[in-house]
Amino acid sequence: MEQARAAGLTVEYIDEQPYEPAMRRRFYRLRQPHEAELRRELGDDQATREAELLLPRSATREALAVTLRRPSGGG
Numbered sequence: 001m002e003q004a005r006a007a008g009l010t011v012e013y014i015d016e017q018p019y020e021p022a023m024r025r026r027f028y029r030l031r032q033p034h035e036a037e038l039r040r041e042l043g044d045d046q047a048t049r050e051a052e053l054l055l056p057r058s059a060t061r062e063a064l065a066v067t068l069r070r071p072s073g074g075g
Contacts, residue, residue: 004068013067020063 001011031038 001066004066009068009070011066012069015065015067017063017065021061024061 001014004011
């Protein structure tokens with residue numbers, strides 16, 4: 001939220017999404033049997049980045065939906 005405020009935005013609403021990290025972990029587990037096909041379709045670089053970077057982060061990831069407002073009169 002600090003980034004939003006530093007950009008001059010007002011935080012109107014924060015909706016925590018506590019189910020989202022577990023959902024993402026399930027998605028990656030279901031994705032694993034199809035890894036070879038995904039690598040052929042997406043390319044090794046993208047498939048590797050997604051699997052190696054996003055999955056480990058899901059354990060500590062805080063998922064939020066945030067509504068921001070730009071001040072009226074410009075910005």
